[in-house]
Amino acid sequence: MTIADIAAKVTHKRELNILVYDIERMKGTAGVEFWSLSDFKHRRIHADDVIDWPRTICVAWRFLGDKRTEFASEWDDGPEDMHRRIWEAFDKADVTVGHNSKAFDEKHLNTGWRDLGMTPPSPSKPIDTLSAARARFGDESKTLDALCQRIGLAGKTDRYNVEVARAACDGDRAAQRKIRAYNIGDIDATEALYVTLLPWIKAHPHVAPNTGADNCPRCNSPKVRRNGTWTVHVWTYVALTCDDCGGHWKTTMQSRGPGVKTL
Numbered sequence: 483m484t485i486a487d488i489a490a491k492v493t494h495k496r497e498l499n500i501l502v503y504d505i506e507r508m509k510g511t512a513g514v515e516f517w518s519l520s521d522f523k524h525r526r527i528h529a530d531d532v533i534d535w536p537r538t539i540c541v542a543w544r545f546l547g548d549k550r551t552e553f554a555s556e557w558d559d560g561p562e563d564m565h566r567r568i569w570e571a572f573d574k575a576d577v578t579v580g581h582n583s584k585a586f587d588e589k590h591l592n593t594g595w596r597d598l599g600m601t602p603p604s605p606s607k608p609i610d611t612l613s614a615a616r617a618r619f620g621d622e623s624k625t626l627d628a629l630c631q632r633i634g635l636a637g638k639t640d641r642y643n644v645e646v647a648r649a650a651c652d653g654d655r656a657a658q659r660k661i662r663a664y665n666i667g668d669i670d671a672t673e674a675l676y677v678t679l680l681p682w683i684k685a686h687p688h689v690a691p692n693t694g695a696d697n698c699p700r701c702n703s704p705k706v707r708r709n710g711t712w713t714v715h716v717w718t719y720v721a722l723t724c725d726d727c728g729g730h731w732k733t734t735m736q737s738r739g740p741g742v743k744t745l
């Protein structure tokens with residue numbers, strides 16, 4: 483699937499602002515370089531020994547349906563403006579999409595914002611493609627790269643490399659271009675994965691709650707039909723299916739049978 487194929491799948495306008503984003507990080511230093519204080523088996527790094535904590539060095543993002551991908555970095559924008567720009571995107575977003583974003587990217591951004599004395603952006607619903615993949619699929623590797631390759635999504639251009647990241651931070655222009663391309667490539671890959679996994683994602687908010695209450699909650703397509711029943715605990719609901727994204731759901735607006743408890 484190409485990027486154009488993906489664009490064709492997001493033709494129905496969403497009311498919700500869906501932000502696809504990804505951050506890149508640089509290791510910290512404490513005599514040695516580290517990602518985590520428990521990086522080394524026989525010696526835990528003490529917080530007092532840390533000279534520099536690991537940090538976010540760049541971030542790329544795009545709202546679903548937009549063509550242009552935004553990019554901010556500590557070398558182009560400075561750490562404060564970089565954090566402020568992604569904060570503004572988060573503040574506007576209703577849904578945030580990323581790969582491992584819930585446990586990783588979002589928390590690191592929160593740390594960055596807090597350290598700069600900023601308050602939290604307005605709330606958004608995180609949709610993590612890694613969590614979605616873990617919940618529904620048996621793939622032996624669920625990295626963004628492995629999933630995209632396995633599904634056949636045209637995706638990532640390069641792999642993260644800490645040497646390239648360090649060179650970029652030190653002002654190497656070629657390294658900065660490389661990590662920028664890599665970061666933006668991850669947005670294309672994450673968006674493609676999100677759109678592909680969409681019908682499998684549970685608990686997705688309705689993307690057009692005002693105009694599209696009867697439409698597909700995930701993609702706002704009007705091509706919706708009844709499709710058998712869906713029983714949860716003792717309640718049997720009418721099941722609905724979207725002929726565009728292929729997702730299924732139930733609502734409390736459609737009839738529900740009596741609660742039947744058989745002994």
Ligand SMILES: [Zn+2]
Nearest residue numbers: 698701724727
């Ligand atoms: Zn749909």
